Amino acid sequence: MTLCINGADYPMPNDPRTTLLDHMREKLNLTGTKKGCDHGQCGACTVLVDGKRVLSCLQLAQTVRGDVTTIEGLSKNDTLHPMQAAFLEHDAYQCGFCTPGQIMSAVACVSEGHAGSDAEIADWMSGNLCRCAAYPQIRAAIASVAQAEAEG
Amino acid sequence: MQGHRIEGADKVRGLAKYTDDLRFATPPLIALTATSPVARGRVQIDTSAALALPGTRCVIDHTNAPRLKRAILISMCEPGTRMPLQSDQVEYAGQPVAIVVADSLHAARDALAALIVTIENHDAPAVVLSDAENRLKSVRRAGIGPGAMKKGDADAALADASVSAEVNAHAAPHHQNPMEPGAVVARWDPDGGVTVHAAVQWHHLDASMIGQAFGLSWADGMTGLLGRAVLGTSGKSKVRLHNQLSGGAFGRNISYLALLLAPIAAKVAGGPVKLVQSRRDTFSLMSHRSEVKQRLRVGADTDGKLKAIVLEPDIARGNAAFVEPIGEMPMQLYAHDTHRLTTRVAKLDLPGAGWMRGPGVAHAIFALEQAMDDLARQVGKDPLDIRLANYSEKNPANGKSWEAKALLEAYEVGAAKFGWRDRPKGGSVRPDGRVSGFGMASAIDLGRQFPAHATVTMTKDGRVVVSLAVSEMGQGLLTGLTGVVAEMTGVSPDRVEFKREATKEGYAAGSIGSTGTYSNAAAVKTAVEKIIKKLAKAGGLPKSSKLQDGMLVAPNGESAAISDLLSRTGDLTAKGRAGLTFGASKQAKASFGAVFCEMAVDPITLDVEVIRLVGAYDCGRVLQPKIARAQLIGAMIMGMGQALMEETRLDRKRGHWTNAEIGEALVPTQADCPHVEAHFVGDTQGKPGALDFKGIAETAIVGVSPAIASAFADATGGVVHHLPLNHAARLAAVSRAQFSFKEAAE
Amino acid sequence: MSAFDITEGGTPVDGAAWIAGGTTMVDLMKLGATAPSRLFDLGAQRDALSGISETSDTITLGALTTMADAAKHPAIRGLTAVHTALVQAASPQIREMATLGGNLLQRTRCSYFRDTRQPCNKRVPGSGCPAIGGEDGHHAVLGGSAQCIATYPGDFAVVCVALGAEITIRASDGSERKIPVQDLHRRPGATPHTETALQTGDLITAIHLPKGGAQSYIKIRDRASYAFATASAAVVLHMDGAMVTSARIALGGLATVPWRAATAEHVLKGSMIDQKTAFAAGEAALQDAHPTLTNAHRVELGIRAVAKAILSARGNSV
Structure with a gap:
């Protein structure tokens, strides 16, 4: 059994207790995904599985069914993903610790069609805490990406 | 792309490394901390089962931990009072009682689960002020603030005042809860020194703490620290503290226990150790903002002008010398004739309280502003007008003039941007059936300057290297300092490099109290000025020449290429120091602001929504508006959290924090975040050649909680003097008959 | 977390448990508040046990339908209270993971239950309940006993009770039975560790929501x-x-x-x-x-x- 992360195959952990988050951070050196609480209460560990946003701290690695995308897999070579570029442009981060989770969640928020208005973005991004409270800038970044996508 | 934070690209790519992300040639063992479940008693630990596990390397408790020496800590945090793992005495719930060290995170978790921790003879603790009446003691000092003050006969003036108001404010304890739980990596070096990787807010202070605790070298003691602060030398420090990027801090990453626990673990384990804190650990291994009660009485004349301020705070402290400095600021905001401050402090059976954004001042101004609103109601003035009526051009506490004070402009700009003068009447019903309320408050925070020593080198290949052990925790200090250097040297920001990580770099002012950027910038500025003089000498140009676009330009227009000058002189290095007087001057320095709030209240559920927060702030010169504004907005939203939800609850019998999880100790989510505006007022450009920075984030948390409480009172008639203003507090202030039926009755 | 293994076939026996979305199970296992010896992963049955169908008077949801998938289904949007309860629960990420069946079985947020350093009758029968007379600000004011006052925290189950919804339960012998959601949860009484009417090996396979009625959920x-x-x-x-x-x-x-x-x-x-x-x-x-x-x-x-x-x-x- 293997785990597909960012297009590459990795071995499954032997220990069934290993979460996807711990496996990536401790064994695969994929430390971009952060551990903010380890109990599904902050969103810092958000990754995509088959395009859906999930919390890697509550996902046992051996039960993952689908392809995982993390912050490290978002940009292609040196080109930032539009959401990463928008976060940079809108200063949508401060300490940066929640940022990988925010960006992964934001990518899903747009693809789900939940970025239609400021209020809708606020609602559908409420699973990602940001204690620096860069919230308005995060909303602006997501709105800009959603708008650019809408304009094709 | 221009104007980004210099570490921004790494942050959005997931490449920025926080301590737990670091990888080493020799992977460290993993350590976890066992903590006491109850507040008082003597601990006994059965380690046999944990030690029998194959992955366990060692278990450390008070019986085998190295003996630590006392440390003198000007941060006043817990290790200055009690060092961890030194005795079997348990003095608070969540106290570290053992460390397990194992081969992996899983193995460490297993070892932790296998420890049997027994606390014997635990007697009843006191963890809330209402259970500690007999522990209250009057104090002359409350942390960095005064405990007792007297100007005139305030009690007589209060008794004689035409109008008076009394506020009995209470604020629950709460935690900073930055997003990074935090880890500390420690390794003992062959020469007896220790290498530590951690995120700290005040590099040399905490390096000194570690050195003192382990008795490493005089250079790491208090004398050495003071020497470093004055002379800027790194001395012969044996603590190699590598300061890592901090995933937020807000006052929490100062002199925390893990900075000692990790070296303890590494010493006993005999190899490098990474001590990982769980989120739950952070609630007791790190500090919190303590519980505060304030009885505040003010007296005024019939115009609402203050005659007397009598403030009597009762402040909880835990197992640290730190006391929330409530008395420091409230006498410095409004003109008044007399005042009295009488502070009592109770030591509770809690972890050491400590610094959190806006220490003292956030709570103190909450109480004062509630009293101002009450006065306004009594004399029939608008809340803004009563504040204008009590405006003081000078510092009312000591008569000193302010270095700069644009509070009147803040009121004016804030009110205009908000539409304060044209606001609907409080209590009016919105189209969706909710009820509107409006509130405002003033903000103030004292500016301080601390010593800093920067070493700056201009290299022949056109780089500027700054050696200064500063902290980057999201406040944008690196970007700000880079801007200062780039502006003064004419070098593009991407050619400015910081060597900031290790103790051997220059002594930096701590990132505390919103003072880090300007204290450190002053040192950098001095160093760059020295380099300019050296360049001028080499080029035969006057000392008043300036660097711009790769040239040294004299006032008369004569110029020389910097690269030519440097090829003659070689790399030029200069040391700059600043702040040795700790900012003592004839003038007082503070940031000022005014914040305005619009709220909607559901009359049936008493759900509140902060619709808008508009603030205007005089923070002096604004170097990077985007980053500075982000600081203001973030602090305003944190203020909203403090106002409405932030509270860490306690079990009064067992003494532990009951909601020690980030999903249970609520902080604002994206969905709570209102429309927030932050405007700059005052001299945002600064005087030519001067830095003129003032603090930013600490000021912006101040004023938000009173503005929100005022808006709630405006909407409902319910005056709440308790923080947080959650449903429990709202229900206590507003009866069904008073608000809900009346408003919804058609 | 105690040691366990994960398997896909078969049915749990004593000490073992199903795992679906894992949002409650993994959380509690990490805390040490629950420690199954073996987990039966329902992932392979996801297709068979998820999806939404409707008749003129009932909407039937496979128990492994995620909360997110349920919330966006047009039929559910028509049941205002159900839709509100689903979209106001947890976070978008958790709703992508959590299944409806698992959500019904959500465990309490009682801090004493979650903190394994504290006594708890639900976690360790007979160890005591410090919530009674302790920090009880969020504890139950209805349905408590002298042994336990832990609050049931969920939203969806509350709406199910108001609707009169039923669930289908498949027992380990393959037989099926239907019960009202109202009969699923048990008050703590003298046995707070027994939380539901489910027997070992039972699996909720479907939830049946009656249509009709003017409805609302206020959280x-x-x-x-x-x-x-x-x-x-x-x-x-x-x-x-x-x-x-x-x-x-x-x-x-x-x-x-x-x-x-x-x-x-x-x-x-x-x-x-x-x-x-x-x-x-x-x-x-x-x-x-x-x-x-x-x-x-x-x-x-x-x-x-x-x-x-x-x-x-x-x-x-x-």
């Missing part, structure tokens, strides 16, 4: 999102013009189980809805509450939640 909490209910109420009304012909009301966040408020239903039946009757029904719903000094405000909050839900349901009926 009161201390922040706008990503928080459990401090008090909540689900109301389903059948009206004849302006008059209530029948009502079903359930409370969340206030009781040890999703709480059916039958007394309040009687108050509404045959009456016209206005603010007074709405509050009267709220009063009736909480009349048996046993608050303490530190959680008494939640009785008033519960009354207000019921009143708001009734008034909203009436609003949703036109």
Whole structure:
């Protein structure tokens, strides 16, 4: 059994207790995904599985069914993903610790069609805490990406 | 792309490394901390089962931990009072009682689960002020603030005042809860020194703490620290503290226990150790903002002008010398004739309280502003007008003039941007059936300057290297300092490099109290000025020449290429120091602001929504508006959290924090975040050649909680003097008959 | 976390457990609050046991349908209270992971249950309940016992009780039975560790939601999102013009189980809805509450939640 992360195959952990988050951070050196609480209460560990946003701290690695995308897999070579570029442009981060989770969640928020208005973005991004409270800038970044996508 | 934070690209790519992300040639063992479940008693630990596990390397408790020496800590945090793992005495719930060290995170978790921790003879603790009446003691000092003050006969003036108001404010304890739980990596070096990787807010202070605790070298003691602060030398420090990027801090990453626990673990384990804190650990291994009660009485004349301020705070402290400095600021905001401050402090059976954004001042101004609103109601003035009526051009506490004070402009700009003068009447019903309320408050925070020593080198290949052990925790200090250097040297920001990580770099002012950027910038500025003089000498140009676009330009227009000058002189290095007087001057320095709030209240559920927060702030010169504004907005939203939800609850019998999880100790989510505006007022450009920075984030948390409480009172008639203003507090202030039926009755 | 293994085939026996979305199970296993010896991964059965179908009077949801998938289905959008309960639960990420069956079985957020350093009768039978007389601000004011006052925290189950929803349970021998959601959860009584009517090996396979009725779910909490209910109420009304012909009301966040408020239903039946009757029904719903000094405000909050839900349901009926 293997785990597909960012297009590459990795071995499954032997220990069934290993979460996807711990496996990536401790064994695969994929430390971009952060551990903010380890109990599904902050969103810092958000990754995509088959395009859906999930919390890697509550996902046992051996039960993952689908392809995982993390912050490290978002940009292609040196080109930032539009959401990463928008976060940079809108200063949508401060300490940066929640940022990988925010960006992964934001990518899903747009693809789900939940970025239609400021209020809708606020609602559908409420699973990602940001204690620096860069919230308005995060909303602006997501709105800009959603708008650019809408304009094709 | 221009104007980004210099570490921004790494942050959005997931490449920025926080301590737990670091990888080493020799992977460290993993350590976890066992903590006491109850507040008082003597601990006994059965380690046999944990030690029998194959992955366990060692278990450390008070019986085998190295003996630590006392440390003198000007941060006043817990290790200055009690060092961890030194005795079997348990003095608070969540106290570290053992460390397990194992081969992996899983193995460490297993070892932790296998420890049997027994606390014997635990007697009843006191963890809330209402259970500690007999522990209250009057104090002359409350942390960095005064405990007792007297100007005139305030009690007589209060008794004689035409109008008076009394506020009995209470604020629950709460935690900073930055997003990074935090880890500390420690390794003992062959020469007896220790290498530590951690995120700290005040590099040399905490390096000194570690050195003192382990008795490493005089250079790491208090004398050495003071020497470093004055002379800027790194001395012969044996603590190699590598300061890592901090995933937020807000006052929490100062002199925390893990900075000692990790070296303890590494010493006993005999190899490098990474001590990982769980989120739950952070609630007791790190500090919190303590519980505060304030009885505040003010007296005024019939115009609402203050005659007397009598403030009597009762402040909880835990197992640290730190006391929330409530008395420091409230006498410095409004003109008044007399005042009295009488502070009592109770030591509770809690972890050491400590610094959190806006220490003292956030709570103190909450109480004062509630009293101002009450006065306004009594004399029939608008809340803004009563504040204008009590405006003081000078510092009312000591008569000193302010270095700069644009509070009147803040009121004016804030009110205009908000539409304060044209606001609907409080209590009016919105189209969706909710009820509107409006509130405002003033903000103030004292500016301080601390010593800093920067070493700056201009290299022949056109780089500027700054050696200064500063902290980057999201406040944008690196970007700000880079801007200062780039502006003064004419070098593009991407050619400015910081060597900031290790103790051997220059002594930096701590990132505390919103003072880090300007204290450190002053040192950098001095160093760059020295380099300019050296360049001028080499080029035969006057000392008043300036660097711009790769040239040294004299006032008369004569110029020389910097690269030519440097090829003659070689790399030029200069040391700059600043702040040795700790900012003592004839003038007082503070940031000022005014914040305005619009709220909607559901009359049936008493759900509140902060619709808008508009603030205007005089923070002096604004170097990077985007980053500075982000600081203001973030602090305003944190203020909203403090106002409405932030509270860490306690079990009064067992003494532990009951909601020690980030999903249970609520902080604002994206969905709570209102429309927030932050405007700059005052001299945002600064005087030519001067830095003129003032603090930013600490000021912006101040004023938000009173503005929100005022808006709630405006909407409902319910005056709440308790923080947080959650449903429990709202229900206590507003009866069904008073608000809900009346408003919804058609 | 204690050692365990994961398997896909078979049915749990004593000490083992199903795992679906894992959002509750993995959380509690990390805390040490639960320690199954073996997990039976339902992932392989995801296709067979998820999806939504409807008849003229019932919507049937496979128990492994995620909360996110359920919330975006047009049929569910038509059930206002269900939709509200789903989208106001947890966070978007958790709703992508969590299944409806698992959500019904969500465990309490009682801090003493979650902190394994504290005694807890639910976690360690007979060890005591420090919540009683302790920090009980968020504990149950309804349905508690001398052994346990842990609050049932979920939203969806509360709406299911108000709707009169049923679940299909498949036993380890393959036989199936249907029970009302109202009969799924057990009050703690003297055995707080027994939380549901499920037997070892039982699996919830489907949830059946009756259609119809003017409905509303009101969730009161201390922040706008990503928080459990401090008090909540689900109301389903059948009206004849302006008059209530029948009502079903359930409370969340206030009781040890999703709480059916039958007394309040009687108050509404045959009456016209206005603010007074709405509050009267709220009063009736909480009349048996046993608050303490530190959680008494939640009785008033519960009354207000019921009143708001009734008034909203009436609003949703036109």
